[in-house]
Amino acid sequence: MSDYQVTCIIPDGQDVDRRIDSIGGTAGGGWKLKLDDAIQHIKSGTHRFWTVADGESVWIVVAVRHGKKYLKTTADGLEPNNLLALPTCA
DSSP: OEEEEOOEEEEOTTOTTOOEEEEEEOGGGOEEEEHHHHHHHHHHTSEEEEEEETTEEEEEEEEEETTEEEEEEOOOOOSSOTTTTSOBOO
8 A cells, every 4th residue: 555645636616516636746756646546546445645734644535425425634623625725736
């Protein structure tokens, strides 16, 4: 299992529930991963993803809302949503 820091996202502006299209990071010269691929990696246990929120490392997990899988960070009580607060990937 490999761990990757998520430092940016590609939001889906067309989606009412603000589902993220992709996540990305700077490791290894930069990477991007489609949402469904990231969800599959987490569910299968091949990769874990984390980000930094308010100076603390937080894990990214798979959740389900209205029958749709999406990514969120473990509960930390911070607003706005930790992932949605990340910058857009270049």
